Amino acid sequence: xxxxxxxxxxxxxxxxxxxxxxxxxxxxxxxxxxxxxxxxxxxxxxxxxxxxxxxxxxxxxxxxxxxxxxxxxxxxxxxxxxxxxxxxxxxxxxxxxxxxxxxxxxxxxxxxxxxxxxxxxxxxxxxxxxxxxxxxxxxxxxxxxxxxxxxxxxxxxxxxxxxxxxxxxxxxxxxxxxxxxxxxxxxxxxxxxxxxxxxxxxxxxxxxxxxxxxxxxxxxxxxxxxxxxxxxxxxxxxxxxxxxxxxxxxxxxxxxxxxxxxxxxxxxxxxxxxxxxxxxxxxxxxxxxxxxxxxxxxxxxxxxxxxxxxxxxxxxxxxxxxxxxxxxxxxxxxxxxxxxxxxxxxxxxxxxxxxxxxxxxxxxxx
Amino acid sequence: xxxxxxxxxxxxxxxxxxxxxxxxxxxxxxxxxxxxxxxxxxxxxxxxxxxxxxxxxxxxxxxxxxxxxxxxxxxxxxxxxxxxxxxxxxxxxxxxxxxxxxxxxxxxxxxxxxxxxxxxxxxxxxxxxxxxxxxxxxxxxxxxxxxxxxxxxxxxxxxxxxxxxxxxxxxxxxxxxxxxxxxxxxxxxxxxxxxxxxxxxxxxxxxxxxxxxxxxxxxxxxxxxxxxxxxxxxxxxxxxxxxxxxxxxxxxxxxxxxxxxxxxxxxxxxxxxxxxxxxxxxxxxxxxxxxxxxxxxxxxxxxxxxxxxxxxx
Numbered sequence: 001x002x003x004x005x006x007x008x009x010x011x012x013x014x015x016x017x018x019x020x021x022x023x024x025x026x027x028x029x030x031x032x033x034x035x036x037x038x039x040x041x042x043x044x045x046x047x048x049x050x051x052x053x054x055x056x057x058x059x060x061x062x063x064x065x066x067x068x069x070x071x072x073x074x075x076x077x078x079x080x081x082x083x084x085x086x087x088x089x090x091x092x093x094x095x096x097x098x099x100x101x102x103x104x105x106x107x108x109x110x111x112x113x114x115x116x117x118x119x120x121x122x123x124x125x126x127x128x129x130x131x132x133x134x135x136x137x138x139x140x141x142x143x144x145x146x147x148x149x150x151x152x153x154x155x156x157x158x159x160x161x162x163x164x165x166x167x168x169x170x171x172x173x174x175x176x177x178x179x180x181x182x183x184x185x186x187x188x189x190x191x192x193x194x195x196x197x198x199x200x201x202x203x204x205x206x207x208x209x210x211x212x213x214x215x216x217x218x219x220x221x222x223x224x225x226x227x228x229x230x231x232x233x234x235x236x237x238x239x240x241x242x243x244x245x246x247x248x249x250x251x252x253x254x255x256x257x258x259x260x261x262x263x264x265x266x267x268x269x270x271x272x273x274x275x276x277x278x279x280x281x282x283x284x285x286x287x288x289x290x291x292x293x294x295x296x297x298x299x300x301x302x303x304x305x306x307x308x309x310x311x312x313x314x315x316x317x318x319x320x321x322x323x324x325x326x327x328x329x330x331x332x333x334x335x336x337x338x339x340x341x342x343x344x345x346x347x348x349x350x351x352x353x354x355x356x357x358x359x360x361x362x363x364x365x366x
Numbered sequence: 367x368x369x370x371x372x373x374x375x376x377x378x379x380x381x382x383x384x385x386x387x388x389x390x391x392x393x394x395x396x397x398x399x400x401x402x403x404x405x406x407x408x409x410x411x412x413x414x415x416x417x418x419x420x421x422x423x424x425x426x427x428x429x430x431x432x433x434x435x436x437x438x439x440x441x442x443x444x445x446x447x448x449x450x451x452x453x454x455x456x457x458x459x460x461x462x463x464x465x466x467x468x469x470x471x472x473x474x475x476x477x478x479x480x481x482x483x484x485x486x487x488x489x490x491x492x493x494x495x496x497x498x499x500x501x502x503x504x505x506x507x508x509x510x511x512x513x514x515x516x517x518x519x520x521x522x523x524x525x526x527x528x529x530x531x532x533x534x535x536x537x538x539x540x541x542x543x544x545x546x547x548x549x550x551x552x553x554x555x556x557x558x559x560x561x562x563x564x565x566x567x568x569x570x571x572x573x574x575x576x577x578x579x580x581x582x583x584x585x586x587x588x589x590x591x592x593x594x595x596x597x598x599x600x601x602x603x604x605x606x607x608x609x610x611x612x613x614x615x616x617x618x619x620x621x622x623x624x625x626x627x628x629x630x631x632x633x634x635x636x637x638x639x640x641x642x643x644x645x646x647x648x649x650x651x652x653x654x655x656x657x658x659x660x661x662x663x664x665x666x667x668x669x670x671x672x673x674x675x676x677x678x679x
Contacts, residue, residue, distance in 0.1 A: 005676065086463050138651065142659040147404070147463060148600050149654060152647040155593050159644035167638060282471065289464055322482045327475030334468040335450065338460035
């Protein structure tokens with residue numbers, strides 16, 4: 001009996017939906033086993049990690065707070081990934097967006113003007129775009145891989161943040177801690193929409209999900225992005241400009257990351273400190289793949305990853321598992337989803353008759 | 367500028383260059399076979415924590431062999447973790463960029479899980495193996511004052527250059543990276559060769575990581591490789607996929623990183639220390655732009671770099 005892979009003409013829709021769900025379930029199963037092996041109550045730890053944040057209503061605000069930036073960033077990344085543009089520096093764009101927005105707040109006269117908040121948000125978006133424009137320019141002008149350039153700029157952004165919060169923007173009343181002064185009420189947004197558990201960032205994430213859904217499935221632009229990714233030659237023949245795709249996808253994903261950054265700073269932290277870079281930009285890459293690059297999928301995947309963040313902390317306090325396990329779960333989920341990709345693109349055939357010698361040789365080396 | 371200062375600086379440059387040189391040499395072999403593994407940073411961290419754990423737990427029993435066993439374990443851990451990437455990217459044809467990133471995220475998580483119990487501990491540093499009197503005078507110090515890993519890194523980059531360009535096996539490996547279909551059709555085991563290349567890259571990344579936890583600071587700290595794995599990846603592009611330029615490039619970045627250390631330590635800089643900390647990354651971007659724009663003949667990326675190969679389809 002032999003197993004053969006046959007390329008599907010079209011990706012399997014069932015597998016597209018089934019494999020992310022299977023990946024999450026397999027991660028939970030594997031996690032149970034590993035927790036048992038390293039001496040923890042496995043089922044209990046997994047329950048606290050994956051289920052408690054969903055069933056315990058007092059955790060919902062935490063989950064939505066974590067989901068908001070993940071969804072916003074991952075929506076942008078998914079657009080680029082469809083065109084095979086790999087922006088892995090969203091963390092840097094997230095940081096620079098927050099810094100740009102904060103800069104506006106600190107340099108404008110301190111008043112009660114209603115337009116300060118929109119201006120800060122706009123600056124956040126532009127800051128993220130500007131940081132993403134560097135890899136876009138390098139890619140279109142010098143043919144530099146955006147994978148490496150966008151990632152290098154994360155480290156540069158981290159140093160810019162360290163410099164600003166430890167120097168020029170340091171809070172004079174902050175007991176010498178490296179942090180900016182707190183935003184005034186006129187410069188900040190509430191934690192949650194009053195009377196609910198929904199953070200303002202999550203509202204934006206919902207709206208952006210719909211916008212990206214319209215953009216990818218109902219617009220010529222979305223079609224052009226997919227075509228550039230799937231068939232660059234056909235795209236060129238059809239008149240879709242590859243370098244315009246590079247620019248637009250990087251600017252959009254950078255802007256989304258910058259927006260996530262400034263909203264996080266304005267509504268959750270109320271200032272910027274050394275703890276601001278929290279790895280959302282990297283985790284969003286997992287969200288993007290787990291969501292199969294589809295806006296609705298990304299929205300759901302963002303919620304799931306947020307659950308693992310919150311649940312990881314619960315499991316840490318209740319079952320005393322180390323805090324690093326959340327990261328391992330997230331990576332494991334990504335491994336599973338990438339491994340199952342083959343089921344989307346190929347059909348697995350079990351052959352019972354004796355295969356031809358040539359096919360056997362090909363499989364032996366596979 | 368005194369002689370002692372120059373000697374100090376030289377020794378520091380060699381020290382900070384070694385891990386990126388090791389990791390980049392391993393990645394060069396993997397990329398020459400047509401695979402881009404972005405998991406270098408993760409494999410380095412796994413290597414770093416493995417070496418430290420072995421040296422700490424078994425050091426007293428192993429005596430003089432302890433650091434050697436620790437470094438060997440790091441190589442093994444790096445190679446084993448690279449197989450996670452290899453199975454997905456080679457046998458299952460997954461996207462290499464995403465799979466490599468997954469390996470890095472996994473490595474960060476796994477290393478801090480393993481290392482949680484070792485924070486704050488120290489082990490003896492894996493220092494010079496030469497007798498002290500050889501390294502007593504300044505010239506002797508520049509030549510003989512290092513950890514064995516420094517010499518190992520230099521030997522490896524020459525060995526890899528020789529292997530790739532002067533041996534038949536190296537030619538086959540390059541053929542696999544340049545045209546996987548042709549190599550497959552004349553009977554070379556494309557996937558097996560790529561597995562081996564990735565394992566080699568993983569082993570060297572593991573050793574590179576052990577340099578952080580055994581030599582630079584003989585202790586464990588979360589994410590102690592601080593993004594050097596990414597510098598190693600940029601270095602491979604910078605080198606134009608050639609071992610000689612890889613060595614030169616590694617020392618160029620080594621000088622930049624030394625500037626950061628000196629700026630922090632002595633405050634001789636009129637620019638903020640964060641500027642110097644960002645410098646290697648800024649220069650990596652600038653250098654990538656210069657290299658990619660010139661398009662020097664003979665320095666192109668392997669033609670099949672990053673392309674999945676599934677022969678049975």
